Amino acid sequence: CEGCFNCTLLGVWWHKFKHSVDDLLWRSNVHKCGDNCYTNGQESCKSLIGGLATKEMIVDPESGALNMKKGEIQMNTLTPLLTYLLRCNTDVTSLPSGTAIKAVVAYVTEYVTKxxxxxxxxxxxxxxxxxxxxxxxxxxxxxxxxxx
Structure with a gap:
């Protein structure tokens, strides 16, 4: 429908959602290199953010890993909805194997129970x-x- 009250409200909400996510990403997810990034004579940033920008999600045929769509090399991979809900820096990664899942569970368990x-x-x-x-x-x- 065109111009009904509910559709107008929904459009306003989506506009605010996009603006809020953009603001959160700019404030918390964009890496800005500083003096700490190049310690011990390193030539590349030690944060290892970067990599290649990809226009679409690609499945690696050898490993089965998902390489997510990424338009900005100075940001982690993210999901806008998760960024909006958590209101903080997020890093969304595909976990294609049981080994990767176990590694993440072990890391989180160690972090939470330290x-x-x-x-x-x-x-x-x-x-x-x-x-x-x-x-x-x-x-x-x-x-x-x-x-x-």
Whole structure:
């Protein structure tokens, strides 16, 4: 139908969706090389973003891997809907084999379960800083000025 209220609202929503995704991609997915990209005399960016731009998705006949359509070499492969929903940098990759899937599951499991700093350690550190500097906290203006 042409111009009905619901179709107009849907068109406005799609326009906002595309604008929002473009903004998110520009802010979080576009890699801008800096000094840290070329450490230890490297001639190419260590982030290894780049590669070839491809106009369409291609299936590698030897490995069966999917090479996703990619128009911008300084961005990860992405899915606009996932970028919109997560509102952050995403990297969408085909997992053509059980080995690739197992590697990703192992990586995510290790990342999620890695031991972090325990809460009691954080509070213990804060208490020790306050204990060592209690005279500065409760002291006079001269002591506060000295601490700076």
């Amino acid at each position: 031991p972090g700093l325990k809460t009691y350690c954080i509070f213990d550190t804060i208490c020790s800083v306050f204990d060592r500097n209690s005279e500065l906290i409760e002291g006079t203006g001269k002591q506060h000025k000295k601490a700076r």
